[in-house]
Amino acid sequence: MLKLLCNADIYTMDRSNPIVENVLVENGKIVALNVDNKIEYQKVDLEGKTLIPGLCDSHLHTVMYGSELDKIDLSAAKSIADLIELGKNHIEDKDLKKDDWIFGWGWNQENFEEDSLPTAKDLDEISKNYPIVLKRECRHVLTANTAALKAAGLYKKNIANKRVYKDEKGNPNGVLCEDAQKLILDAAPKTTVEDIKNYIIDASKKYLEYGLTFVQSDDLADSSISFHKTLQAYFELADSGKLPLRYNLQLRLTNEKDLKEFIANYKTGNYNDYLTLGPLKIWADGSLGARTAALRESYNNLDSAYGELLCSREKMENLVKIACENKMQVACHAIGDRTIEQFVEIVESMQEEYTDNLRHRIIHSQLADYQLLKRMKATGINTDIQPAFTASDWEIVENRIGKDREQQSYLWKDMIDLGINTAGSSDSPIEKPDPIWGISCLVSRKDELLKPEFGWLPNQKVTVQDALEIYTKNGAYNAFVEDKFGQIKPGYKADFSILSQNPFYVKEDKLREIEVCNTIIDGNLSK
Structure with missing residues (x-):
């Protein structure tokens, strides 16, 4: 018809x-x-x-988003007391079983009256019986209560890992960041393939409400399940025609062994019309909010605080080399300028040996200054930005990196002007998977309260045309499907x-009011 x-x-x-x-x-x-x-x-x-x-979201986390739809939303907490109250309310509202764990997400100490991280002692006021794990909004930091620490074998244990925060006696205080979170999460009940399928379906329904028809999703590094089972969930949904929209999977394979195992058993590219196996995803540093993004200069007002490279140069070189040998695109999570520079240098060093245009990408690129952007353009590196981060980060950037470096951050318009293919994403569940909100942030660079008055770094505002392309054709290009979508x-x-x-x-300030019909x-x- x-x-x-x-x-x-x-x-x-x-x-x-x-x-x-x-x-x-x-x-x-x-x-x-x-x-x-x-x-x-x-x-x-x-x-x-x-x-x-x-509309396309070029980087988000579907399984995480779907799994959190029924978890405690802590984004409204303005103090640790609020966080505790939200946790207690959740327990009262739920019919919990003896062995259940309680999960929550979205707290941010920047919004707390006390401006301090919640600890196990705080979460014990919610419950001492149920293991409780509450993640910061960036998902790079979590706090666990004593019951969770005991379940993970960490209670009063001497842990050398610096990403496990300690109390005054040197014992874990419940706060863990970056890959140390795995020490807690591995002790939680295991996620099944059926669970993952349900998370994908639940998330997909929300994506459609936000107007998305195509998403590029990073889901393979869930600590409680192998990447094979995550792929199995996607394959079963695709084979049965139950994927409601189109998916490109960003393949976070965290070591050479997993990458080689994937290459031996699977093939990147088109699985069917609704599922594609996409780039190797490398998670190379932390977040600006948690001060774990890797910087070339120390964080503002701190001595020798440079953040963390979560992927060493040697490891990154080896992963990129294997990917290039197998004509596999690489998408690198890089927020700090030190991380961005490391990835750019590695791609530059391999250009003569590997001449295929694999359209390597940097996901985030928040602290790429103009000189780094020029090198990205010269090297053919594209980017996937999160426009909503301008609304949620603008009040903390100067505090984190100082006024001078602030002026060379979140340079969305410069990326466009330099000809870097720039795709838009939410990093959901870090931000809501709402491309209309992202388009509004690109054009106005204002937060939900319409602040600052003239937009943050207003010289980096983009046109409506560019904003729409960022969420449509540019996302398709980064995924090699610009001839279809x-x-x-x-x-x-x-x-x-x-x-x-x-x-x-x-009008600029009314873009956010547009609805998806x-x-x-x-x-x-x-x-």
């Missing part, structure tokens, strides 16, 4: 043909634009709304997002 999508403002993201009157769709593909209406066409009247290519052109997949208002006609995937409305 030929479907004619019409009566809408239609923006194609194809700069040679930016606006069209209608779109003709058949068998899940776009077959023509600007056609005359015929009686045999099934007319889909969009009632004056705005139609754009399906991200634009409205004949031969492309019939994936679209339908918006309540035209973003080109909405529906999505279309393979020519079919999602609801």
Whole structure:
């Protein structure tokens, strides 16, 4: 059946043909634009709304997001007392079993009256019986109560790991950061394949509500399950036709053994129309909020506090080399300038030996200054940014790195102007998987309270056109599917997002109010 999508403002993201009157769709593909209406066409009247290519989130964590939908949301906590109250309320509301663990997420000590990290002693006030694990909003830090420490064999144990914080007696105080979190999480009940499938489905439903038709998801490094089982969950959903939208998996294989095992057993690229196995994902440093992003100069007002490289130069070189030998793209988590520079140097050093354009990517790139951006462009490195971080981070950046370095951070417009392919993402569940909010942050650089008044580093604001491309065609390019997705052109997949208002006609501060009315995937409305 030929479907004619019409009566809408239609923006194609194809700069040679930016606006069209209608779109003709058949068998899940776009077959023509600007056609005359015929009686045999099934007319889909969009009632004056705005139609754009399906929105893409180029980096998030689906399994984590899906698993947290029924966990304690601590983002509203303004003190440790609030955190304790939210935990107690959760226990009262839930019918917990004897062996259950309690998980929560979203606290941020920057919002607390006391501006200090919660400890096991604090969480013991919630419960001393149930193991409790509460993650900071960045997910790079967690706090566990005494019951969880005991379950993990860490209680009153002498732990040399510096990422396990200690009390005045030298014992673990419940706070663990970066990969040390695994010491606690490995003791928790194991996640099953069925659990993962349910998390993916639950998350997918939310993604569609936010207007997403294509996401690129980092899920393979869950500490409680092997990457084989995570892949099994995705394969089973894809094989049964139960993936509600399109997935590209970012393959966080944390060591050479796992990477070689993956290469021996799987093949990157297209699995089917709804699932693709994508780049090797390297997690190379921490977060700015937790002061664990690796910097070239010390954190502001601290001596010799440079953050942490979570992937040494030697390890990173070996992983990138193996990936290049197998024509595998690499996507590197890098927030701090020291980490970004290390990845750029490694890619630069391998350019002559490996000449394939693998479109390597840096995920985050928050503290890449202009000189680093120029090197990224020269080396062909693309990036996946999180525009919502401008809203949530702008008040802490100067505190973390000082005024001078602040001016050379979150340089979204410079990336675009230099010609770096820049894709938009949420890093969900770190931020909500809402591309409209991301587009608003790109254009206004203001937070939810419309602060600062003229936007943070306003010279880095981007146009509405660029913002839409960042969340459509640019994400497709980073995933090597720019010939199928991200634009409205004949031969492309019939994936679209339908918006309540035209973003080109909405004032900057009103972009956030645009609603997603529906999505279309393979020519079919999602609801």
